[in-house]
Amino acid sequence: MNDALNWLLRLDALKPSDPGVQWSLLHTLPPWVWALLIAAALVTAHWTYRRLEGPKPARLLLGFTRALLLILLVFLLLGPRLIRPSETVEKDWVLVLVDRSASLAIADAPTDPASSPSSPRTRDEQLRAALLSASPTLQALTRDRVVLFMGFDAGAYELKPAAPSASSTPTLPVNLTAPVGNRSSLGAALDSALARAAARPVAGVVILSDGRSTDQLSRATLRKLASDRIPVFSFPLGSPLPQTDYLIRQVIAPPSAFLSDIVPVQVALQRAGATAAAAEVKLRLIDSATNATLDERTVRFAPGSTTPDQPVTLSARPDTPGSRAWTVRLEPTGPDLLPQNNEARLALALVDRPLRVLYIDGYPRWEYRFLKNILAREKSVSFASTLLAVGRRYLQEGDEDLDAIPSTAQEWAKWDVVMLGDVRPDVFTDQQLTQLKDRVARGGAGLLWIAGEGAVPTAWRTTPLGDLLPMSFSQGEASIRSFSRDVLIRPTPLADALGVMRLEDTPATANSPSSADAAALAQSSPFWPQALSDPINTWARLRWVQKIEPSTLKPAVETLAVAQPIEIGEAERPRPSPAVLTMRFGAGRIIYVATDEIWRWRYGRGDQYPERFYLQLLRLLGRESVSRSGKPAVLAISPEHIDLGQPARVSAEIVDQVLVENPPASLTVRITRAQGPTSTDEPVEPITLTLRPEWQGAASTNQRLAYVATFVAPATGRYTATLTDALLSTAPTTPTDPIIAEAEVLVADDEQRQPETDHPLLAQLSTSTGGSVLSESDLKNLDRLLPRRELRTTGIAQEHTLWDTPAALLLILLLLTVEWVGRRLIRLP
Numbered sequence: 001m002n003d004a005l006n007w008l009l010r011l012d013a014l015k016p017s018d019p020g021v022q023w024s025l026l027h028t029l030p031p032w033v034w035a036l037l038i039a040a041a042l043v044t045a046h047w048t049y050r051r052l053e054g055p056k057p058a059r060l061l062l063g064f065t066r067a068l069l070l071i072l073l074v075f076l077l078l079g080p081r082l083i084r085p086s087e088t089v090e091k092d093w094v095l096v097l098v099d100r101s102a103s104l105a106i107a108d109a110p111t112d113p114a115s116s117p118s119s120p121r122t123r124d125e126q127l128r129a130a131l132l133s134a135s136p137t138l139q140a141l142t143r144d145r146v147v148l149f150m151g152f153d154a155g156a157y158e159l160k161p162a163a164p165s166a167s168s169t170p171t172l173p174v175n176l177t178a179p180v181g182n183r184s185s186l187g188a189a190l191d192s193a194l195a196r197a198a199a200r201p202v203a204g205v206v207i208l209s210d211g212r213s214t215d216q217l218s219r220a221t222l223r224k225l226a227s228d229r230i231p232v233f234s235f236p237l238g239s240p241l242p243q244t245d246y247l248i249r250q251v252i253a254p255p256s257a258f259l260s261d262i263v264p265v266q267v268a269l270q271r272a273g274a275t276a277a278a279a280e281v282k283l284r285l286i287d288s289a290t291n292a293t294l295d296e297r298t299v300r301f302a303p304g305s306t307t308p309d310q311p312v313t314l315s316a317r318p319d320t321p322g323s324r325a326w327t328v329r330l331e332p333t334g335p336d337l338l339p340q341n342n343e344a345r346l347a348l349a350l351v352d353r354p355l356r357v358l359y360i361d362g363y364p365r366w367e368y369r370f371l372k373n374i375l376a377r378e379k380s381v382s383f384a385s386t387l388l389a390v391g392r393r394y395l396q397e398g399d400e401d402l403d404a405i406p407s408t409a410q411e412w413a414k415w416d417v418v419m420l421g422d423v424r425p426d427v428f429t430d431q432q433l434t435q436l437k438d439r440v441a442r443g444g445a446g447l448l449w450i451a452g453e454g455a456v457p458t459a460w461r462t463t464p465l466g467d468l469l470p471m472s473f474s475q476g477e478a479s480i481r482s483f484s485r486d487v488l489i490r491p492t493p494l495a496d497a498l499g500v501m502r503l504e505d506t507p508a509t510a511n512s513p514s515s516a517d518a519a520a521l522a523q524s525s526p527f528w529p530q531a532l533s534d535p536i537n538t539w540a541r542l543r544w545v546q547k548i549e550p551s552t553l554k555p556a557v558e559t560l561a562v563a564q565p566i567e568i569g570e571a572e573r574p575r576p577s578p579a580v581l582t583m584r585f586g587a588g589r590i591i592y593v594a595t596d597e598i599w600r601w602r603y604g605r606g607d608q609y610p611e612r613f614y615l616q617l618l619r620l621l622g623r624e625s626v627s628r629s630g631k632p633a634v635l636a637i638s639p640e641h642i643d644l645g646q647p648a649r650v651s652a653e654i655v656d657q658v659l660v661e662n663p664p665a666s667l668t669v670r671i672t673r674a675q676g677p678t679s680t681d682e683p684v685e686p687i688t689l690t691l692r693p694e695w696q697g698a699a700s701t702n703q704r705l706a707y708v709a710t711f712v713a714p715a716t717g718r719y720t721a722t723l724t725d726a727l728l729s730t731a732p733t734t735p736t737d738p739i740i741a742e743a744e745v746l747v748a749d750d751e752q753r754q755p756e757t758d759h760p761l762l763a764q765l766s767t768s769t770g771g772s773v774l775s776e777s778d779l780k781n782l783d784r785l786l787p788r789r790e791l792r793t794t795g796i797a798q799e800h801t802l803w804d805t806p807a808a809l810l811l812i813l814l815l816l817t818v819e820w821v822g823r824r825l826i827r828l829p
Contacts, residue, residue, distance in 0.1 A: 008807035014082045014800040026079025026801075041070040054826040062822045069815040076803040076812075083799040092201040092789035093146045095193045096138075098127070099209035099237065100177070101153040101184035103755050106338055108239040123210055123237040124179050128172065130208065130235060134779040135170040141783055145203065145790075148196065149174045152189030153181020154214075158196075182716065182747040186213035186761075191221055194230075201789040204231045204771065206782065210238040211758035217765065231771035231787070234762035235779055242274040242756055245337035246281055250641075251328050251344040256627035259321055259352045260380060261619045264499030265314045267328055267344075269299060271306050273337060273756040278303045281332045285314040288325040288345065294318075313497045321352035338755045354382035355622045356400065356414060361387055361421030362454060367596035368421055371450075372397060374611050381618070388427040407432055412439040416625040417618050422452020422596065425463045433464040440468060441586030443655055444634075446621020449592040451546050453482075457592070470557040470581040470592045471548060480548060486541035487563040489579055489595075490533055491525045495560040498582075500616040502527035503609045531604060535566045539603035546594040548578045557583045563594065580617075587634070587653075588624050591617055632659055635669070635723050637711070637743040644716055644747050652691055652707040652723060652739075667691040667707045667725045673717045684715055713745040 109126035294316035507526030691707035
């Protein structure tokens, strides 16, 4: 039977039972044409046999046979055939981008309805819950589409599908690791995903992210999404409203200090996110070993402000020598987005030895007499004082032997601080002044100028110490004028930040000041006595103060205190003038006091105020010297806060005179990274650097030899550089502790610095591309939102004609034979 049918229809290449084979006509007609043709065939057959003689049933049968013949002929003329179309279908792609940056660890996501309202979710927990809920939908999409999951942080990478689960419980469609990326580059991730699906039909892009991105979407990417009609559907993670985040930006503290010294710790705070309301936080300085609170402050943020109303300085007076570790802890009173950035640690070396001070003045003025007695009473200070004038000889005083003014570098190296009163430079040789300048610049010694009516500062402007004066002099200027009236001294906020001019034991309260100016002063300098700023107290008035024009100050000079002239019925308040100035010079620090009448304060409160005034200045000057004391070399990394990939300068300066006279050809430094919360998980091998000599400074008298190399950190973290050169062990000042320097390496655009979400970015991207922002329920119905973009490609079809087969001829002959035999049977012509 099948063989006969195959012969009749010549079914050699195509058969009706073959897959994809269809019946069709070469020329198709609409149904109404077929109806007309069939009606015409019936009418024609009826008209042909209507007038012929014979039995009516026989004529009807013959007419129907002729109609069938006519319809068959028309059917064969239309070209019946068997056809097998050649068509391929390319599935469309769905790109799913999953944020894996560290900001997903922040717990500000909307609360899970199934959990307790008091337990916040992290953004990563919200992401996993959404993917788990939509897992059946995402699994169904993979059956007729290509679903590509890609994770992204600084770059984009393909996520591995999860292993099939034997249970009916839904599982995550992909394997997700912990979010640890330091930044999220949404623009780069979108470019990578589109490049991965290049030249393929893309039905849409689904982004699950908090919207925070360290890069921007390129115009080329947006144009491609628009031209290819690729909608972007975003599922925002985290809080839709700004959340307040308090963080410690920077902590500045001296690396070394003397025992019982007031150690200032400057703290830079910032508030991000929701900043519309006023807020208060508590800042504490804690001893890491004992967890004891050394100092605390309540810090206020004004409405709309991202920084505190005033600079914040904590301080402590440690009484135990050795190395100490302190922690600065920020304790917000309200919600805080990222508690991890609320602590900073610092190390401090405390030296238990007297501060060595050399005081040289030109004549026995009241300031000299009073200062000499202060230094003699202070047990933490070891000093020598002398008066020098041309043609005169004065006896030396103090508990340190001073046979003559130091004349070698080793003799100057004995002193931490040198005080120069109103003494003329003629009593020194140029070599002595150059040695003192070098002691300040290289050895970190402090220099305290105490102005007078005779020589300081104008007589010193052309000497080697002229560079160590805080002001510049115009051509032909003979002297600096003084105020013609009494003045009061007022400290600047910088003084409190550096731990000086703290003359009271307890800070002033906000309610005690009697005027607006006093209230502002109490806030910026809380340990400054209000009595010293009150013109009613005649003992607080200074009769002689130099009037220094601010325009004459050198660029690096900072003001610690100003002199405010007392008003005498003026309509306009007199302008204050700098009275206590400070500047850095090389490794040391200089302070200039523009008056010699601090001793007058003793008439109000005894020796307390002038004693604390000078001792705190001396201790500030001595900190730089003590950090270099007993070390043959000093190591530094610049800058201390390095962006990842940024070259850092590692420099070592030899301060031991024996090694200075016989400098080594190079020095060796070993750099290691400490594992901690700010470093990546991958270990970093220690790095060995060879430091080569390099002369620094312009003038030949100021040049000094330093050893320098460049270092590029391979990863983020806290790095420690240790000087390991064996030559240093031969120096007379062999250190007991290693010579180290530390630096912090951070990502320049670390998103932890700005942890709040950016949902408007996701909404704008979705709207501009024809997509939408998804809720969790929308994510479950993602298949209904995605358009169909599969591509169907039609090739050359395989066909077999049926009108020229034996079956077609036999059907025609059969109908003709039936009609002819029927006509003969009823005797029709």
